Amino acid sequence: MLHLSRRLINLKSVYGLYVDMKNIFFVGTAGCGKSTLVAAYKNWLDEQGFDALLLNLDPGTDILPYDPDVDIREWVSTAEVMEEYGLGPNGAQIVAADLMAMNISKMTDVVNAMRSDYLLIDTPGQLELFAFRESSKMTVEAFGKESSMLLYLSDPALCKDPNGFVTSMTLSALVQFRLQLPTFGLLSKSDILSDEERDRMLGWFTDPDSLFYDLMEHDSDPQTVVGAELFKAMDSMGVFGEVRGVSAKESTGMAEIYAASQLCFYGGEDAEPGEIDD
Numbered sequence: 686m687l688h689l690s691r692r693l694i695n696l697k698s699v700y701g702l703y704v705d706m707k708n709i710f711f712v713g714t715a716g717c718g719k720s721t722l723v724a725a726y727k728n729w730l731d732e733q734g735f736d737a738l739l740l741n742l743d744p745g746t747d748i749l750p751y752d753p754d755v756d757i758r759e760w761v762s763t764a765e766v767m768e769e770y771g772l773g774p775n776g777a778q779i780v781a782a783d784l785m786a787m788n789i790s791k792m793t794d795v796v797n798a799m800r801s802d803y804l805l806i807d808t809p810g811q812l813e814l815f816a817f818r819e820s821s822k823m824t825v826e827a828f829g830k831e832s833s834m835l836l837y838l839s840d841p842a843l844c845k846d847p848n849g850f851v852t853s854m855t856l857s858a859l860v861q862f863r864l865q866l867p868t869f870g871l872l873s874k875s876d877i878l879s880d881e882e883r884d885r886m887l888g889w890f891t892d893p894d895s896l897f898y899d900l901m902e903h904d905s906d907p908q909t910v911v912g913a914e915l916f917k918a919m920d921s922m923g924v925f926g927e928v929r930g931v932s933a934k935e936s937t938g939m940a941e942i943y944a945a946s947q948l949c950f951y952g953g954e955d956a957e958p959g960e961i962d963d
């Protein structure tokens with residue numbers, strides 16, 4: 686069931702306007718903690734007096750740590766696709782991703798009938814299903830690129846060594862290039878890292894020279910040659926920059942996410958809770 690509750694209002698007919706909700710897409714590789722961070726940030730916004738809707742775009746998930754206001758599984762389910770088309774899990778996920786785009790107008794109709802400050806969008810667990818298919822661009826455009834931003838979650842398990850870190854940065858750059866949205870980087874699940882590990886990874890984000898030095902220390906590894914070339918390409922494009930460590934478990938970094946969204950949507954000025962743009 687869709688949990689429309691008190692927010693289900695046809696604002697165009699009642700108020701003569703649409704609410705300019707701000708859309709925040711949570712994107713990252715499988716297991717990076719997108720869903721738990723969506724839940725944590727929603728709770729933080731509630732505490733600050735802001736209203737936020739939760740949209741699940743993963744048709745294959747079984748359990749969510751939050752109660753979605755809008756759920757793609759109302760229209761498309763990976764399990765149902767497997768049964769109907771006789772596909773395995775991987776093939777069903779691809780078909781479901783394309784079917785999601787075919788049903789996007791139904792989701793946007795429901796969302797546009799709701800009144801809220803923010804729409805927090807939990808994307809599919811498999812990064813490639815959302816970022817690298819044409820259906821993802823259609824989804825972003827349907828919700829409005831001018832009112833949207835990306836939060837890219839880097840998984841610390843992938844970022845612990847220089848080569849893995851460069852891989853993660855490459856994926857982040859590709860997602861930003863594909864979707865053409867303002868992007869803010871996050872080091873997810875920072876609570877599982879030691880202070881030394883966290884400081885080293887955050888240092889790599891802000892000081893490319895230190896990353897290159899650490900990368901070159903592994904010059905006997907064939908991966909390093911590729912990693913060094915990827916590093917040079919990203920450095921020349923200005924990919925490196927400020928990234929924040931966040932933890933859904935400890936609810937840290939939420940204020941930094943909010944500050945990034947304000948910079949993106951309002952030029953750095955705080956929006957008032959319940960603020961509606963005419």
